[in-house]
Amino acid sequence: MGELEVRGVSKRLGGHQAVDDVSFTVATGELFVILGTSGSGKSTLLRLICGLERPDAGQILLDGREIHTLPPRQRNLGMVFQDYGLYPAMDVRGNIAYGLESRGGLPKDEIQRRVVEAAGKLGLGEMLGRSTQDLSGGEQQRVALARAMVKDADAYLFDEPLSNLDPKLRHHARRDIVAVHREKKRPSVYVTHDQSEAFAMADLVAVMSHGRVQQVSTPDELLSAPANTFVARFVGSPPMNLVPAALDGGVARASGVEVPIERVARSGSGRVIVGFRPESMRPAHTASAALSGTVVDVEEGFVEQIVRFTTGDGTEVTAVLEDDLPIGPGDPVAFDVDGHVHLFDPVTEQAIPRA
Numbered sequence: 001m002g003e004l005e006v007r008g009v010s011k012r013l014g015g016h017q018a019v020d021d022v023s024f025t026v027a028t029g030e031l032f033v034i035l036g037t038s039g040s041g042k043s044t045l046l047r048l049i050c051g052l053e054r055p056d057a058g059q060i061l062l063d064g065r066e067i068h069t070l071p072p073r074q075r076n077l078g079m080v081f082q083d084y085g086l087y088p089a090m091d092v093r094g095n096i097a098y099g100l101e102s103r104g105g106l107p108k109d110e111i112q113r114r115v116v117e118a119a120g121k122l123g124l125g126e127m128l129g130r131s132t133q134d135l136s137g138g139e140q141q142r143v144a145l146a147r148a149m150v151k152d153a154d155a156y157l158f159d160e161p162l163s164n165l166d167p168k169l170r171h172h173a174r175r176d177i178v179a180v181h182r183e184k185k186r187p188s189v190y191v192t193h194d195q196s197e198a199f200a201m202a203d204l205v206a207v208m209s210h211g212r213v214q215q216v217s218t219p220d221e222l223l224s225a226p227a228n229t230f231v232a233r234f235v236g237s238p239p240m241n242l243v244p245a246a247l248d249g250g251v252a253r254a255s256g257v258e259v260p261i262e263r264v265a266r267s268g269s270g271r272v273i274v275g276f277r278p279e280s281m282r283p284a285h286t287a288s289a290a291l292s293g294t295v296v297d298v299e300e301g302f303v304e305q306i307v308r309f310t311t312g313d314g315t316e317v318t319a320v321l322e323d324d325l326p327i328g329p330g331d332p333v334a335f336d337v338d339g340h341v342h343l344f345d346p347v348t349e350q351a352i353p354r355a
């Protein structure tokens with residue numbers, strides 16, 4: 001009971017397939033993050049769930065009941081959007097209470113009790129009489145959060161609510177949002193393009209690209225088992241290296257590449273894309289190295305060195321090293337891969353399952 005289900009939902013906007021056959025289920029008490037690049041369809045999906053758009057196909061169910069045909073007000077959702085949608089003519093108290101008052105049915109003193117309680121939890125207790133126009137971005141964000149919190153909504157939706165905040169405030173605000181979510185014990189859907197935000201907050205992440213869900217899994221699984229090359233390139237910083245190679249027995253081979261693979265891949269064409277994380281690379285002796293090439297550039301980070309080089313056929317590879325190498329652009333370089341090697345089909349770009 002209590003789950004939010006999106007079933008085969010599609011939406012065209014301006015001749016463009018903004019959302020394309022999307023399905024997922026958010027269990028009650030689960031924080032489900034939709035992560036994707038700009039234009040991938042994240043906001044449209046949220047607008048479909050809250051009723052600002054109608055789907056061309058598919059259904060949206062909450063607690064097993066169809067909601068995609070209901071007007072927004074009847075869906076009983078708590079929402080926090082990027083621009084917060086606060087009313088400038090009302091003070092903080094009025095903004096927090098607005099959703100409850102406009103819905104009707106609750107006595108005035110109960111509304112007042114909830115407003116004071118939510119404001120207290122979010123550090124707004126002293127600001128109830130202030131105009132929202134005089135508040136900082138972080139304070140406005142907390143008013144929007146308090147407004148969602150006072151409602152007994154059946155599900156909560158967040159559309160990039162932290163994008164106007166500076167990094168320090170964002171960190172704090174993340175915790176506020178997770179705390180509200182945990183208290184409500186309802187399904188929550190949170191949209192962001194920021195993977196560190198997604199990884200810090202999510203129970204499950206759906207990665208979106210071009211209107212489609214590419215993978216739904218835990219943050220750890222996105223890193224350890226990306227479903228396809230899009231997810232492999234998108235998740236992690238720097239992202240996974242992807243090198244086209246030919247299968248030759250237990251080795252994936254290309255010019256400057258001889259990567260031993262753990263299993264025989266079921267790739268009909270005999271070609272694969274080999275994937276390995278930049279952090280799994282170790283300097284090696286040239287003669288026996290899995291990868292060799294020429295350094296393009298070297299970046300000194302706070303705690304690590306990032307080396308970019310090209311293999312013999314021009315594929316760019318990135319290595320993240322704990323100890324600095326005395327190298328620079330144009331130098332020869334060689335590495336072994338000390339970690340899991342992922343394999344992808346070069347035609348479908350899907351991960352090749354373990355044999």
Ligand SMILES: Nc1ncnc2c1ncn2[C@@H]1O[C@H](COP(=O)(O)OP(=O)(O)OP(=O)(O)O)[C@@H](O)[C@H]1O
Nearest residue numbers: 013014016018037038039040041042043044045193
């Ligand atoms: N009203 C509209 N008319 C026409 N096209 C639209 C409309 N709204 C969105 N689109 C298009 O649909 C696609 C998905 O847009 P959407 O806003 O859902 O993406 P998003 O992932 O939320 O992006 P962002 O992170 O930039 O907000 C985009 O290509 C966008 O240009």
